[in-house]
Amino acid sequence: MLSPAVENLVSQLSRLPGVGTRTAHRLAFHLLQRPKDEKERVRFCNECGNLTEDEVCAICRDARRDHTMICVVEQPVDLISVERTSEFRGLYHVLGGALSPLDGVEPEHLRIDELIGRVERNGVQEVVLATNPNMTGEATAAYLADRLRGRVRVTRLASGLPVGGDLEYADEVTLGRALVGRRDME
């Protein structure tokens, strides 16, 4: 019924979490009705790899942000999560994924050399590794820490109990990390 290109778009969209075939069709038709230039305007920031419409994104251009800190995330959506906390005022670096040799994702497939380049060029003092606290994210953080060691201070997001949680329902590994990573009060 549909052209192969449209069928392909529908099939790609239906892989999104929570999107079935019917929603995928609706999304596809909506996207196809947008003006062509709007679709072509979005690109990746030359510096950090975030989505932008310019050569360099608004965050990288913002002189009021702390250009000595870089927060490394896997995807643009993670950058939005960190921004929402209002706890980070530095710059970002979007890797474009996490290392996963079994899925064929090797270091050269991520924007790792670009990160090293930024750290060496721009007087960066701290790199905050904010990859996901799951297996591929932890492996990526360990790899990046190795590559960056001796060049810059490297930190990692804290593991521990989520705010509002309950010891009784915490898994053992998380509670164990919360204990090991305990902090002095005042």
Place this chain on the structure above:
Amino acid sequence: MLSPAVENLVSQLSRLPGVGTRTAHRLAFHLLQRPKDEKERVRFCNECGNLTEDEVCAICRDARRDHTMICVVEQPVDLISVERTSEFRGLYHVLGGALSPLDGVEPEHLRIDELIGRVERNGVQEVVLATNPNMTGEATAAYLADRLRGRVRVTRLASGLPVGGDLEYADEVTLGRALVGRRDME
């Protein structure tokens, strides 16, 4: 149909999470069929407030454990959670709840003076506050830190991202704490 005492037991049991009336009846009959001395044997440890059958519980009596550290929890069930992590080899102190003035739970209703007494008597060097990371648990930790300040090192469980989690689904407050509490890698 049932005696008021049994009805009372059923009504208490049906307040347990996930226990309806039918299950409450089944539990009540099971409990009532246990030998009387078994029911009367369980008591609170004189030292830590954990459930035990002796004056002092097995953990408090264990000379191989580190008697210079006390982990403070709200309930015996939280002690079990911490034990399961295998990351803590000190002693415990069970408060019996968390401060909640609106519910009428004031400091004198918890085993707080007993905790201060243990810290002063027994050469304790660190108190790990492992109350729940929710509102009443945090208030209790803040109150205890105030009371213990200057007497002993006071630490608190780390807040942060649960292991295996995903930045995209972390709430802002938890991710914010994970950022603020970030740790140096090696």
